[in-house]
Amino acid sequence: MQRIRETVCEIPKGRVASYGQIAEIAGIHRGARQVGYTLRHLPKGHAVPWHRVVQSSGRIAFDKNGPQFERQQNRLIIEGVTVSAGRIDMNRYRWQPDLDELLWKPTSAWDES
DNA sequence: CATATGACGACAA
C-alpha cells in the first residue's frame, strides 16, 4: 500500500519503528502483517528505508542465519543503531513522530531567538 | 465466495 511506504520513508535515520507502529500511523489498525507484505513487495528501484522497520520486540524479522538478516543489521549499525545479538533497544531507538515534531520544530525556532 | 499466506503482535506455558 502506498500509504505504508510513505510512512516508512518518514522514519528518520538512526531511529526504527515496528511493523505495527507503521501500520497504525498509516491508518491500518492491527495491520502489522500488511506492512510486512508491502515491504516484501517493494518495486525494483525503490528508495525505502525498509531496514528501519523491526518487530515490536526489537528483533529483526529475518532468520538470524539468512543473508537478509545481516544486511538489515549492517544498515542499521551504519546509521548508528546499536544492534546486539540481533536485538535493538526499542526504548532508545523507537521513532516517535509526535515527539520529533514537538522537539525538532521548536528547536529551529529557538535558534532564531 | 472459501482458503491459504506471511519481513506481525500479544500472551500463556
Next chain:
DNA sequence: ATTGTCGCCATAT
C-alpha cells in the same frame, strides 16, 4: 528466554 496459539488483514489462488 523459547515456543506455541490465536487474532489480524490485505493479497493471492
